[in-house]
Amino acid sequence: MRIEQNFSLEKYNTFHLPVKTRWFLEYADEADLQKVLHDEYFQECLSQHIGQGSNLLFVNDYNGIILHSAIRGMEVVRETDESVWLRIGAGETWDDVVAYAVSQGWGGIENLSGIPGETGAAAVQNIGAYGAEIKDVIDTVEAWNQLTFEKHCFSAEECGYAYRWSRFKDPHADPHIVTYLVLKLAKNPVFNLEYGALKEVKEPTLAKVREAVLAIRGEKLPDPNVLGNAGSFFMNPLVSEEHFERIRQAYPEVPGFPTGDKVKVPAGWLIEQCGLKGKRHGHVGVYEKQALILVNYGEATGDEIALMAESIRAAVKDRFGIELMPEVKYIA
Ligand SMILES: Cc1cc2nc3c(=O)[nH]c(=O)nc-3n(C[C@H](O)[C@H](O)[C@H](O)COP(=O)(O)OP(=O)(O)OC[C@H]3O[C@@H](n4cnc5c(N)ncnc54)[C@H](O)[C@@H]3O)c2cc1C
Structure with missing residues (x-):
């Protein structure tokens, strides 16, 4: 477990605002996370889980605990002739997951290439781009209830997905921390090329689609590391x-x-x-x-x-x- 005091979040938000948090706490695994959840000081403090801060605006310094996951790893947990089920740690960078799936020939997330942030947040946000949303490939989301300290594996249906929305964003639902997700990916990809310039991709392969998506994004969106x-x-x-x-x-x-x-x-x-x-x-x-x-x-x-x-x-x-x-x- 990594614990820092008066810690700068400049590298943890893509606006690169030089705000500070009173505490920064990065857990390495679920056992670490459980310790945090049971800690009385943590329970009394204001806290906020973040990923890479690519969808956050820190209005000022944070007088509480910023939590961050260092749970990484990707593992095939099930396989049939048509599909693979890939279990991924919430702290993995999302685009590394896409690159890996494409390199293995597994389809379903290639249109979501180049979206900044971590995998846990991707499931919370129901990220989407170019006619695809992560909800369409989510099999399970593993998450810890911050009030009962219990783990639950949510099916995609239980996640309550809608446009940029899930139960994990619902202020009326118990707060949860996502630790892993399982994606169901296709061994025989069906390409989704309805969106604008993707129609131009001839004889599509996963790698070509990923390349095209990255090129379009590079044209239209500012690189947060530059601006x-x-x-x-x-x-x-x-x-x-x-x-x-x-x-x-x-x-x-x-x-x-x-x-x-x-x-x-x-x-x-x-x-x-x-x-x-x-x-x-x-x-x-x-x-x-x-x-x-x-x-x-x-x-x-x-x-x-x-x-x-x-x-x-x-x-x-x-x-x-x-x-x-x-x-x-x-x-x-
Ligand atoms: C240049 C640019 C382009 C983008 N393009 C797209 C796009 O095409 N499509 C799209 O959908 N989004 C896009 N985004 C938005 C952003 O990339 C996504 O929302 C992304 O999923 C945020 O990931 P993050 O790790 O940065 O999460 P953060 O911004 O740090 O957090 C986002 C939310 O997730 C919660 N969270 C993070 N990790 C966990 C966890 N483990 N458990 C529970 N809650 C957690 C946070 O509390 C917060 O509510 C873009 C952003 C940028 C800067």
């Missing part, structure tokens, strides 16, 4: 059909994707229409190539980023009557 950011800052809002129709009368080109009885509107488009793409205030900006991403030009504070996000929300609400919800989690 601090947390990916899409807001979720794409769902509006009623009537609301969408009203917007379309004023903006005939508005993009919309029917989702159940609602229409999903790209948040980036709404922000762009407010004239905010590429705008900069001090050290914070709206990324010039993608209005959904807020970037730290070097010296931004969490407060400044939060303020910029608020002004974007107000502008979109004012013009379209739509309330944008942050995808990024604020930590104060």
